[in-house]
Amino acid sequence: MERLKRDGLTITWLNGGVTHMDGGAMFGVVPKPLWSKKYPHNEKNQIELRTDPMLIEKDGYRILVEAGMGNGRLTEKQKRNYGVLEESSIEKELSELGLTPGDIDMVLMTHLHFDHATGLVKEENGQYLSLFNNADIYTSTIEWKEMQQPNIRSKNTYWEQNWKPIQNQVKTFTDELEILPGIRFIHTGGHSEGHAILIIEHQGETFIHLADIMPTHAHANVLWVLAYDDYPMTSIKEKEKWMEYAKERDAYFLFYHDYKYRVLKWDEQGEIKEALERERYDY
Secondary structure (H helix, E strand, C coil): CCEEEECCEEEEECCCCEEEEEHHHHHCCCCHHHHCCCCCCCCCCEEEEECCCEEEEECCEEEEECCCCCCCCCCHHHHHHCCCCECCCHHHHHHHCCCCHHHCCEEECCCCCHHHHHHHEEEECCEEEECCCCCEEEEEHHHHHHHHCCCCCHHHCCCHHHHHHHHHHEEEECCEEEEECCEEEEECCCCCCCCEEEEEEECCEEEEECHHHCCCHHHCCCCCCCCCCCCHHHHHHHHHHHHHHHHHHCCEEECCCCCCEEEEEECCCCCEEEEEECCCCCC
């Protein structure tokens, strides 16, 4: 487990599983000769996308950001289609930290696509149950509404079995919500209509999780957005806005999906000047 530590703030990355998705879809209209220089791919043209939640410990609270792929939640066909070669080991890693899922106080969901939300639920004896049963689960009002009433496009990623078991724990917000002093959840739209980002301000430092409007370090170009985005122009606009915000504050970027980096900071020339890498990666 990789960990970023500051006085009064700890962020630990937990193993939530891994997917391998089509590289062309993940980089939209960007030609392969360009994106393949920035991010590796396999012989199927798939790129490795981690689904590793962040455990934030601050002010006596334990906050999980995203929920991973879960364990035992996917059929063999789904595993094959989504390139899931490893499922979640969050419960095991929480145990190594002396914690259980019941010790999580809040879960922050930037959006509720299956690769973020499947880990919210476990299956026991044919029943779907909330894994983090004592936590308040936060997401945007728009995202929660679409999760329950998906359209013809989004029904493939908003699964009923991922929302029904947690519905009594969900708390929503409209534009912005301060979770704790210094931790803000902000609605952006773009990737989905209800997509949100997370900003942490702590003792003069800024940490930003842009979630799926910048899922990997290779998406730093504001024009490089996903074919999966429901509103790509919104993704571009919001990414440009928040990357400028990050530049002004010399901020760190946090990642859920990146195969290599957990956190990094770019210099004025766009070169990586600080980074925390995953201890294990396949490429």
